[in-house]
Amino acid sequence: MRRKKSNASALMAKLLMVVIVAVAIYVGVSDTFERDEPVIVIHNTEYWNLKEPISIQINDQSGMTSYTVVLKTQKENFDLAQEMLMTPNKELKLNIKPPKRLFGLKEHDVTLYVEANDASQWNFFKGNSATVTKKMIIDKKRPQVNVIANSRSITQGGSALVIFKASDDNLQSLYLQSSNGKKFYPQTYMEAGYYASLVAWPVKEKNFRMHIIAKDMAGNLTKKYVPFYLNNKTYRTSKINITDRFLDGKIAELAEEFVETQGVEDRIKRFKIINEDVRAKNEALIHKITSKVPEDIVERLTITPFYPLKNGKKVASFGDHRYYYYNNKRVSESYHLGLDLASVQMGKIKTRNSGKVVFAGDNGLYGNMPIIHLGMGLYTLYGHCSSVDVNAEEEVSAGMKIANTGMSGYAMGDHLHFGVLVQGVEVRPEEWMDKQWIRLNIENIFKSAQKVINRS
């Protein structure tokens, strides 16, 4: 009997061991006893404009049973959210709108406090808990933007100057944007808080509106309209009949140069590729080079009217919309985005303004071409040169000879293709060649802005 009893207790002990091991394994592997704290992620950035909800995600293996969200300031605590959950939730996504009371808060520096508890039986059935805090800055104020001075009018295809004041404690981005989507980036003007930018109305756009867009870190946005008198301008459209001589001459010659036309036998197709695809590629390079604006402080832009070629006679205008016909059928079109000037063969090209050479080399249809930056994102371009005297990165001074005219690239005779660009947009060279225009639209704007700044 005794022996039997001891046998039974040994069996009991063995059984107990099995149960303990089983429980231990269960506690070890099951979610019921998991030891991982809930993972709390606050999606908001440091800056909060009280418009966006507070967005929090909490994940946990065994599921949450409760959470608390509190906004702590120096003086008081604001309960943003609090909940006890009957059924544990493994993934919680909270979007908490700020309570109305917060809008009257004077303090800017606050702390967001989030606590979550899970359903685990670990920790003597208390479960795991996690807390996360995040310092936040409340910023409800929109950036302040005021136009100080701007060119009174702008012409389709032309340029203008805008000077303005912008202030915000946490300014993130600042630019001007025209109705067609083009962005112009200002430079700090004279002192911190003031800005100046040249802007352009692209020749192909019928409509034009300009806004200054300022955005802060908290997402507050200000859109300020810049008033301009708009001068719509009708540019010339011309019909050009292309001849066999042209297709077998200049076009055949160019076709040998370009990758795009290799193996293309059809003469019209070849012309189309050169006039459209190669042109687009060449213009893209020009736009890329001339889109850059310096980041330093600007005090003014002094421009002596451009006069690149002595006794240069205008042979084609800026803005011409050219339609090409072959056997009375329209085959292609393009815009002429510069002013063509011709004088003598290999005429001397001079710059009247100091600047920096940003490109000097071959550019397809434009041939040998230097580009000079004159400041504030204003560039001049000289196409079809027979020779170029300057190198990229070189500084040039007023009066310097930079190149000779020629017929490199897509040119039928010796001439200069003179281009002017404002932050990557081709503009009317005529304006920058006119002393009166420069005085009214650039010099006077700087002067009146200076007066305003000196008074403040």
Ligand SMILES: [Zn+2]
């Ligand atoms: Zn031209």
